Amino acid sequence: MPTLGAQPPAEKVREDLSIYRHDGFFARVSLGFGPGRATLRPTLVPPGSLLSEFGSGTIKGLASTGELLLGGTPTPGFVVGSGFMFWGINKRASHSVNLGVVPLFVNYYLDAEGPWFVQAFAGLATGSLSDKSDRTSDAGGLALGAGGGWEGWVGEQGSLGVAFRLTYASVTRDTVDERYSLRFLLPTLSGNFTFH
Secondary structure (H helix, E strand, C coil), X not given: CCCCCCCCCCCCCCCCHHHHCCCCCEEEEEEEEXXXXXXXXXXXXXXXXXXXXXXXXEEEEEEEEEEEEEEEEEECCEEEEEEEXXXXXXXXXXXXXXXXXXXXXXXXXXXXXXXXXXXXXXXXXXXXXXXXXXXXXXXXXXXXXXXXXXXXXEECCEEEEEEEEEEEEEEEEXXXXXXXXXXXXXXXXEEEEEEC
């Protein structure tokens, strides 16, 4: 028989474990760098053009990279999405070679609540040559990349980490007055913030 004035037993508060699980909406912002390499092969060069200033051969330098990726999680730990990726290599103070990619990517966490992941993408690529006077020459093609990394939880749904990726891209420009191919090989190390 209940005692007058007695309080009902308190309900147990269950912890929401999904706040530390890779599921639902996915967003990642990354910044990084690595030894960039771009090989330029011109076959039709207009006199006095930007392409003539670059010449032919391999362009090497420190490549900076950044990305914004957005996606969803069909099953815990498995992400599919798209976004934008960018790399830039400075040939010298006045000239640079850039690569932009709109990818279709997959990101797989080895444990849906763990830190380790692998990633791969394929995407549409735009390579560009540019100088300090804002002259540019753009070429289109495809890019592929793969890598992996580690992320540690820093709050509900948020994690910080590092990732390594190797990216290859091949782009070409073929117009009446200018023709060349440009191939990129870009190993990069990046720092990531992921909301997931």
